[in-house]
Amino acid sequence: MTLPRITSPHAKGANRTQRVMLLVMAATVPGILALSYFFAIGPLLNIALACGFALLFEAAILALRKRPVMFFLKDCSVLVTGLLLALALPPYSPWWLIAVATGFAVVFGKQLFGGLGQNPFNPAMLGYVVVLVSFPVDMTAWPAAHSVDIAAGIQHVFFGQAFPDAWSQATVLDALKTNSNLTIEELWSSNPAFGKFAGYSSEWVNLAFLLGGLFLLHKKLFSWHAPVGMLTALFVMSLLFWNGSGSDAHGSPLFHLLSGATMLGAFFIVTDPVSSATSVLGRFIFGIGVGVLIYIIRAWGGYPDGVAFAVLLMNLCAPTIDYFTRPRTYGHSTAKRGFKAGE
Amino acid sequence: MSTWPIHPLRGGVHPPQRKTLSNQQPIQRAPLPKQLIVPLLQHLGSPTDAHVGVGDHVLKGQLIAESANLISAPVHAPSSGTVSFIGPQPYPHTSGQLMDAIVIDTDGLDMWCSLEPLTDFHTASASVLLDKIRQAGISGLGGAGFPTVIKLSPAANQPIKTLIINGTECEPYITADDVLMREKAAQLMIGIDILVRILQPENVLIAIEDNKPEAIAAVRSALDARSYHVVVLPTIYPSGGERQLIQILTGQEVPSAKLPAQLGILCQNVGTIVAVHDAVVEGKPLISRITTLTGEALHNPMNVECLIGTPAIDLLEFAGLQKNNMSRLIAGGPMMGFTLPALDVPVIKTSNCLLAASAAELPAPPPAMPCIRCGDCAEVCPANLLPQQLHFYALGEDHTQLQAHNLFDCIECGACAYVCPSSIPLVQYYRSAKADIREQANKLAKAEHAKERFEFRQERLRLEEERKEAERKARAERLAKTKAEQAKKAAQAQDANANNPSGASDDELKRLKITASMAQVALRKAQKQLDTHGTAELQAQVEQLRISAEQAKQALDAATPSTTSAAAVTKKPAKPELGAAEQALKKAKIDVAMKRAALRKAERNEANAETLAALQAELSLAEQGLDKLNQTEEVGV
Numbered sequence: 012m013t014l015p016r017i018t019s020p021h022a023k024g025a026n027r028t029q030r031v032m033l034l035v036m037a038a039t040v041p042g043i044l045a046l047s048y049f050f051a052i053g054p055l056l057n058i059a060l061a062c063g064f065a066l067l068f069e070a071a072i073l074a075l076r077k078r079p080v081m082f083f084l085k086d087c088s089v090l091v092t093g094l095l096l097a098l099a100l101p102p103y104s105p106w107w108l109i110a111v112a113t114g115f116a117v118v119f120g121k122q123l124f125g126g127l128g129q130n131p132f133n134p135a136m137l138g139y140v141v142v143l144v145s146f147p148v149d150m151t152a153w154p155a156a157h158s159v160d161i162a163a164g165i166q167h168v169f170f171g172q173a174f175p176d177a178w179s180q181a182t183v184l185d186a187l188k189t190n191s192n193l194t195i196e197e198l199w200s201s202n203p204a205f206g207k208f209a210g211y212s213s214e215w216v217n218l219a220f221l222l223g224g225l226f227l228l229h230k231k232l233f234s235w236h237a238p239v240g241m242l243t244a245l246f247v248m249s250l251l252f253w254n255g256s257g258s259d260a261h262g263s264p265l266f267h268l269l270s271g272a273t274m275l276g277a278f279f280i281v282t283d284p285v286s287s288a289t290s291v292l293g294r295f296i297f298g299i300g301v302g303v304l305i306y307i308i309r310a311w312g313g314y315p316d317g318v319a320f321a322v323l324l325m326n327l328c329a330p331t332i333d334y335f336t337r338p339r340t341y342g343h344s345t346a347k348r349g350f351k352a353g354e
Numbered sequence: 355m356s357t358w359p360i361h362p363l364r365g366g367v368h369p370p371q372r373k374t375l376s377n378q379q380p381i382q383r384a385p386l387p388k389q390l391i392v393p394l395l396q397h398l399g400s401p402t403d404a405h406v407g408v409g410d411h412v413l414k415g416q417l418i419a420e421s422a423n424l425i426s427a428p429v430h431a432p433s434s435g436t437v438s439f440i441g442p443q444p445y446p447h448t449s450g451q452l453m454d455a456i457v458i459d460t461d462g463l464d465m466w467c468s469l470e471p472l473t474d475f476h477t478a479s480a481s482v483l484l485d486k487i488r489q490a491g492i493s494g495l496g497g498a499g500f501p502t503v504i505k506l507s508p509a510a511n512q513p514i515k516t517l518i519i520n521g522t523e524c525e526p527y528i529t530a531d532d533v534l535m536r537e538k539a540a541q542l543m544i545g546i547d548i549l550v551r552i553l554q555p556e557n558v559l560i561a562i563e564d565n566k567p568e569a570i571a572a573v574r575s576a577l578d579a580r581s582y583h584v585v586v587l588p589t590i591y592p593s594g595g596e597r598q599l600i601q602i603l604t605g606q607e608v609p610s611a612k613l614p615a616q617l618g619i620l621c622q623n624v625g626t627i628v629a630v631h632d633a634v635v636e637g638k639p640l641i642s643r644i645t646t647l648t649g650e651a652l653h654n655p656m657n658v659e660c661l662i663g664t665p666a667i668d669l670l671e672f673a674g675l676q677k678n679n680m681s682r683l684i685a686g687g688p689m690m691g692f693t694l695p696a697l698d699v700p701v702i703k704t705s706n707c708l709l710a711a712s713a714a715e716l717p718a719p720p721p722a723m724p725c726i727r728c729g730d731c732a733e734v735c736p737a738n739l740l741p742q743q744l745h746f747y748a749l750g751e752d753h754t755q756l757q758a759h760n761l762f763d764c765i766e767c768g769a770c771a772y773v774c775p776s777s778i779p780l781v782q783y784y785r786s787a788k789a790d791i792r793e794q795a796n797k798l799a800k801a802e803h804a805k806e807r808f809e810f811r812q813e814r815l816r817l818e819e820e821r822k823e824a825e826r827k828a829r830a831e832r833l834a835k836t837k838a839e840q841a842k843k844a845a846q847a848q849d850a851n852a853n854n855p856s857g858a859s860d861d862e863l864k865r866l867k868i869t870a871s872m873a874q875v876a877l878r879k880a881q882k883q884l885d886t887h888g889t890a891e892l893q894a895q896v897e898q899l900r901i902s903a904e905q906a907k908q909a910l911d912a913a914t915p916s917t918t919s920a921a922a923v924t925k926k927p928a929k930p931e932l933g934a935a936e937q938a939l940k941k942a943k944i945d946v947a948m949k950r951a952a953l954r955k956a957e958r959n960e961a962n963a964e965t966l967a968a969l970q971a972e973l974s975l976a977e978q979g980l981d982k983l984n985q986t987e988e989v990g991v
Contacts, residue, residue: 014683014695016448018782020768021716022369022526022688026730026775028723086723128724128776234733284728289740291729333743340760341364341597341737342610347758 028127032087034232035279036094038223042275045219046102049156049212053102056168058094060106064113065093072122088127092116095135095279099272099319100142101153103164105171108149112138132326133286136319143319151315155180155204156212183210184271185315187262195256209269217274224278233284236291238277240298241305242268248306261310271309271316276301280318286326293329293336300325300332358559358583361605363598365734366590367769369526369689371565372715376648376655377529381537383659384672386460390432390663391443391700392418393455397499399425404456410437413467415639417489418456427501427703428491430639432661435460446666446685446702450695458663469637480552483634490633491703492640496520496531496623497596499704502630505622506552508615515618517555518603519546519627521562521569522587522594525687528707530644531624533657535562535569538628539576541635545627546582548634553620558582559603560624565589591689592767596621598736610763625706645701647673649710651680660701666708667697681713688716689768723776731770731780737763741770741780748783753791761787863913870910873903935983942980949973 046054069089073080093113100112116138124130143150154164158178166172181189183204190198199205206214228235249264267273272280281287281301288297301321308317339346395401400423412418412431419429435458445453472478472486488503508514519542523531535542546558562570564586574584587593587602597608600619608614614621625644632638641662648655653674660669666683667675684691685699686707694708731741739760747755764784771780877899884892953969 014693014697015681016693016695017682017719018448018693018779018785019686019691019766020689020772020781021682021684021691021693021711022768022772023717023719023777024367024369024772024774026773027720027777028726028775031726031728031775082721088726126724128726234729285726287727289727289729289743290732294729337740337759338732338738340610340739340763341601342607342612342763343760344609347760 028086028088031232032091034227034230035091036087038227039094039098039220039279041219041222042098042216045212045216046098049216050102050154051157051159051161051164053154053159053164054098056164057097057100057102057104057109060104060109060168061093061097061100061113062090063093064110065089065096065117068114068117069122072118073126076122076126078126083127086127089117089121092121092134092138095275096138098275098279099135099139101150103154103159103167103174105149106168108142108146111145112142114138115141128285130285131329133280133283133322136280136322136326139319140323143314151181151185152179153182154178180204182271182315183213183266184309187260187266188309188315190258192258194258195260195262208263208265209267213271214269217269220274220278224274224282227278227282233282234291234294236295237281237287237298237301240295241277241281241302242273242298244299244302245273245306246302248303252306252310261306267306267309272318273305276305276318276322280322281325286322286329288329288332288336290333290336290338292338293332296332296336297325297329300328358585358603360585360587360602363590363593363602363736364738365736365769366592366598367734367772368589369591369772371589372527372648372688373529373532373565375527375650376646376657377532379656381533381644381657381659382672384661384664384669386433386462386464387661387664387668388460389438389665390435390458390460390661391455391665392429392432392458392663393443393445393453393700393702394419394429395453396429396662396702397427397493397501397704399423399427399501401454402426402429404440404454406437406440406456408437408440411435412437412458413465415469415641416467417639425501425504427493427503428489428639429456430491430641431456431458432641432663433458433460434463434465444696444699446694446699446705448692448695455663455700471637472634475548475551475634478551478634483548483552486634486637487630490629490639492626492629492633493703494623495625495629495643495703496594496706497704499702502622502626505615505620506549508620512615513618514553514615514620515556516604516620517546517549517553517558518599518619518621519558519560519582519624520594520596520599520621521560521566521573521624522599523566524563524589524591524594525689525691525707526591527648527709528646528687529648530646530657530706532566532569534625534628534644535566536572539569539572541628541631542573542624543576543578543580543582544635545629545631547580548630549622549627555620560584561587561599561603563587563589563593592736592765592769595736595765595767597765610760640703643701643703643705645669645705646707647710648707649680649684650712650715651676651710662703663700665697666694666699666701669701670697670708670710675710679712680710681718682711682716684709684711684716689772690766719779720777722778725776725778728775730773730775734769734773736767736769737765739764744787745778745780745783748787751787751790753787753794756787756791761791764788866906866910866913870903870906873899873906877903939980939983942976942983946973946976946980949976 043054043058066084066089070080070084073083096112096116097109100109116134120132120134120137121130154174155178159174163172163174167174181204186198186202186204193201204210208214224238227233245267246264249262249267252261253263254260281298288294304321304324305317308314308320314320334350335348337346337348394404400421402419402421404419406412406418412434414431414434416431417428418431437456438459439457441454442452443455443457445451475483484503484506487506492502493499494502521531521535523529550558560573560582562573562584570584570586577584585603592598593602596614599621600606600608600614600617604619606617608617629640633640642659643662644657644659646657647669652670653676656673658669658672683694683697685694685705686692688709691707691709725742725745727742729742735741744756744759744761747759761784766781766785768781771778774780877896880892880896880899884896949969949972953973956965956969
């Protein structure tokens, strides 16, 4: 009888990469439901197309890279990328837009860097930014809530048929940014896109993503540091620069927390461990950086929303943050930090 | 009894306990095995030397091996019987390495040697108590098995203020300390009393995890009026690690690469304390221990009190081993234990558990996925390391960064690998990286040493060369001086010899004298030969010799009155003849020597009479030839 020689530990926890990914997907369900309530099947079409393209691109490039295709597809990480990208894109995005975005995210954002775990940038945000910069018209035209007829929507997605003008609507972030002559009260009452605190649809969608995020926190899928850092920074920035209700106003803290991709970013994007900082302190700093940058871009930048840019910029900073946030090891009086450590 | 404030453990995990598997029944006594394999080294430190020989009869508790080295614990016979073998035997190590051991065939009588218990330890001095503990061969029963007496003898400038009795037993599955505390709480207390007498600490803390309520109750009720604190800790792995336990109980961290004694803290496992009690109060050396036999491959998991040296197979079969169900056998727990490659290894002083696991309870690890930097490992690391960074650096064999990230503060508890969603065998990477770094450091030290030696040698050679050079110079000078002097002397001598021209012809005369006398000798020899053999040939030779002798004499006579060149002329033609004759002579001599050697060889090899005779004949022939040549040479001269 031969007994195997295996090194300790022999016990193994139940957590697996696949489980992590499936839980993240499950946590997006409230957000998807909220989006579907306002935009009918638009978000679902986005998801179906993005996930399909993502799987296709991932399989193709894995085969090209001579990696076991099924083994890596099973980890579901590419589905998460596709799903998050689909949720960030405007509902009823044309199929080619989704293809470009997912293709860039999976091939350039992830696999060309070495695949799972090797990408320095968040792939979904990279794909998003590529199409945002390349096709600004399609990317800034969100349909108005409850406006899109399903058949017309499908026509639009697959055959490029334009929406009637009445269906398109600038997002509230865009409306606030481009507003130059209305006070906040006037803007709120004149534009049906606005709701109680933020956008009519965006405040509910953000709350739904917050719910999903809290579920993930409860499941201890990630620590609270990055999301809390980001939301706190955004809150503090919007509070500091809240200049009342004049026409040059940047909006209230609550407006910023419940607009655009804030909650999606806080719980599903900045929590991406691969492209974020390593230590908990590093993740807190990473989150703060994202929060500050989001506000700067929204208030003074050239784009109405800045989650994707903020995340990518902080991705660039993550290695540096890691250098300066190494924890103090047990039994050592100080932590070794900075670029010189270990040289 | 006040409650002792505790601090949270940094990190930690909650693996399934599985303790109820083995702690449901009282401690069983393992049957006496037929054979005991008692390794000569059972802990960190130096191996012991056997004090018995094969065939010796030993009594239970008798000292059988000891070392003069300080960091070592003596070994005693676990039962009475006969020593049947001393040498390499199986040993509980994952490599399957062998270890020198004393094998005792038990006689079944289990007869004790005479014991010397200490009647009253309360009045005994610390040194007497320490000596008792040393003689009993006690080494730590919980972890690495460091000889206890060394831990109990801290440096004079580091008094122990806090004595920690470690009953946490945080590893899943293992319940040896649990049942020991339940059943031997009274002995535990007396053992602590003994340590208190030795160390005089300010505080005594007995730490037990809250998953052992029976043990906690038993220890509390055994306390009586003692002022020791029973500290109940929340169950979390690895709270029982020495450094982690100190952090939980005192909030202090043991400085990296230093010992707890620096903080005035000493930790001892509960099992060790009971062994101290047995040694002092009963005079019994450490020859048995409580071992947990557990796992789903055992029909009847339990704790046994077994003799050191009992083969694992005996114990596992006692607990109802279902071999087909066992997928791996672990010495220790599922978090830090190591797999045993064979069933015949003995129980040693540090064997706290044998875990015969089924494939269902400890399945083979799934294939490792790429790291997604989730950071779970850093969250659970009790040493506050960055395991994923260490993993990357280990993959890249970046030893500088590994050390900068404090690889050597890793206690290999396995919490990181336990939580890793990518199933990366992190601890394996760290172990191998540590080994590599150690090996490289060793190599470096060796290279440094070699370099030093080389440089020293070069320096020595250089000095030697310099010394020689100096000597050479001195000699050359001396030589030049003497030459000059000689030249001077020669010049003076020439002046003196100028009026003595016949000096050179003296030599010539001498030579002619020798030639003449040699010719005479040759003639006489030839005549003798002629007398014995009397052949015509010899007759002719003698005649010839006589003539040449006469010639020589004449030449000498001629030369004697004055130096003439005639003598030189007569001598000259003989020279070439001599050369040829000499060569022939040499050849003949070699021939004879070879023949002689051949004969001797044949004699040595006991060749048959015929060959011997033939060789003898050949030799005598050759000898004759040589004699002849000798004669001719003489004639030639």
